[in-house]
Amino acid sequence: MMQEQIIQFLKESDGYISGEEISVKLKISRAAIWKHMQELRAEGYEIAAVPHLGYRLVVCPDKLLSYEITSGLGTRTIGRQVVVLDTVISTMDEAFRMGMDNCPEGAVVCAEAQSKGRGRLGRAWSSPKGKGLYFSVVLRPQVPLNQLAQLTLMSAVALAEAIETTSGLKVLIKWPNDILFESHKLAGILTELRAESDQVKFVVLGIGLNVNSSLNQLAPQATSLKLAAGRSFNRTQVLQAVLRCLDKGYARLLRHEWPTIMQEWLKHSATINKRVRITDAAGTVEGEAVDLDGDGALLIRKDNGLVVRKTAGDIFLLR
Amino acid sequence: MMQEQIIQFLKESDGYISGEEISVKLKISRAAIWKHMQELRAEGYEIAAVPHLGYRLVVCPDKLLSYEITSGLGTRTIGRQVVVLDTVISTMDEAFRMGMDNCPEGAVVCAEAQSKGRGRLGRAWSSPKGKGLYFSVVLRPQVPLNQLAQLTLMSAVALAEAIETTSGLKVLIKWPNDILFESHKLAGILTELRAESDQVKFVVLGIGLNVNSSLNQLAPQATSLKLAAGRSFNRTQVLQAVLRCLDKGYARLLRHEWPTIMQEWLKHSATINKRVRITDAAGTVEGEAVDLDGDGALLIRKDNGLVVRKTAGDIFLLR
Known part of the structure; x- marks a missing residue:
């Protein structure tokens, strides 16, 4: 061009x-x-x-431009196609439609703003215009549904590494995939998928990262790279770093290197060895988060000694 | 109208x-x-x-007409909206789009023919014009992904009952959800879904039922109601019967009556107590199909006595 x-x-x-x-x-x-x-x-x-x-x-404008994002990106899969939109309801829906229309694996759709940005469990994700990175990636891993947690946890590791590399900040991962800086939410990941029976057809990985947002633009308990590091960031560079780390992590997952990815997740964990309360459709469980199971489930030891597995749910760190 | x-x-x-x-x-x-x-x-x-x-x-024409299907249907959820199309690639894709566009739960899309009708595991489903029922239903159950097998098995029971009631034929269910008449495939069910993490957003239940197809219009090893019963059937009446049985079964599932649905599945099973070979991503297992697990997984006792669980895969009845 x-x-x-x-x-x-x-x-x-x-x-x-x-x-x-x-x-x-x-x-x-x-x-x-x-x-x-x-x-x-x-x-x-x-x-x-x-x-x-x-x-x-x-x-240079503080504006995401497809050719700036792909220029020198050097990834194998993630970002082979990058679409930048202005304001959308949610990049999740845009990417899901692209997935249904057989877009190439690794296609990325970013928006300058989202009018109804979504987080996990139907929560809103504040997406002020030009202040953050709001994007979704379409992946087509040939895996059964029960391996999906690995993809989500890998993404959290990739996102944490990209943030640390770009900003120098030390961040933690709150299970399953929130990125925290000093207990404040910096970024989140949402995974949606289309499946046939228990075989994945495609996955849409959505990431919301607060970059240059100021305090009044953020949800309570949230923070931004700018607030945490005391300086502004070039969103294109941050996005490129995230796409590169995701590309690397995804390749490792496909090479069955989940055990090492899990080790990196554990190193970044804000959850393991903490007392937690977790609520899902089955009810509420309280206990100590002791480990990840091989498939990415969280293992919680209740006070009676019984260890339970959780693959989803709303988690609250108790102390 | x-x-x-x-x-x-x-x-x-x-x-x-x-x-x-x-x-x-x-x-x-x-x-x-x-x-x-x-x-x-x-x-x-x-x-x-x-x-x-x-x-x-x-x-009356041998043609599916939306108002004939809904006329006197009397269901609570399934068929609240019925769309009839002429030839589509696959009703699965049509229904998936309707699901994304927030159609009401229970919306049904039928086609007179499919140019690329799909079965399980990416196989083709022969869909000659005007000869069968090819339709998909959008459901929005508030359940985690691991309860989806129950929905699929419930559908197989409903489909078997509707066929038996309408035709008087005695049919069996081959795990997970093929309907057999004397070892020949009469109907199949395909389940697709959109999920966020492990929470279902909507499910598309696709059914292909060979009604008036002649032998040369069918895949090898397949049969039709007409071939099996020796007479033609009014497709609208058969479709209404299936929608009514699905509606009843879905309501029972939502009332947590899975144990009784499972009993009915077992009564119709062509698989249980048979020697089977099952192939999935993890490899091939051979043994005796002994039971369903509580969540709908098939339990297979291998020759060494070890019992393994299978939630998906390609099954072959050995004798």
């Missing part, structure tokens, strides 16, 4: 790049270049133009 | 019904009645018209 290449040139040039040079490289007229520059400016790029010197990139 | 009422009058009248009488009952002109009659004829109704006597229904 022409504009993608122009941005690339502007970014690589140390200072100004002449219209002449771009014209030669892309084999397009000076007038065409000027037109592309105008369009890029309309998208939020601030581009200085000085006679006899040429063009210089002053500011 | 006007045409629905006209058909009703024609069916109820013993002999001819005058245009005058219909005109009075429906408060429409004789010319309007004549126009409706023409439209009904175009749909395949054969209607005799004799001056001074009126109209008489000679032949």
